[in-house]
Amino acid sequence: MTVPQRAWRNTGDGQLIDPTTVVDKVPDFDPRTGDHLWTVITMYRVNPDQWQDATHTPMLDRENLLTITVPGCYYCEKPWTKLLATRRCKGDPR
Numbered sequence: 001m002t003v004p005q006r007a008w009r010n011t012g013d014g015q016l017i018d019p020t021t022v023v024d025k026v027p028d029f030d031p032r033t034g035d036h037l038w039t040v041i042t043m044y045r046v047n048p049d050q051w052q053d054a055t056h057t058p059m060l061d062r063e064n065l066l067t068i069t070v071p072g073c074y075y076c077e078k079p080w081t082k083l084l085a086t087r088r089c090k091g092d093p094r
């Protein structure tokens, strides 16, 4: 089965997305370093039917943007503060 590679567009950058796989480049938490993983999470409304339309280029832009979170740590799930940034990440949100 051939899976079409589609270019999702976001502010000029393109990401080839295979709709049958999940992109997961999140590194595992390393308790030895205690490094936070600062992220901003965005959510876009998408229409899966458009993935199958070879004439359509799915866009990630203002028109389908739903949310942008404040910067926060992926591991400990706490929002960024100057103080938190100076402390080791505990990794566990509890």
Ligand SMILES: [Zn+2]
Binding pocket: 035, 036, 037, 073, 074, 075, 076, 077, 078, 088, 089, 090, 091
């Ligand atoms: Zn953290």
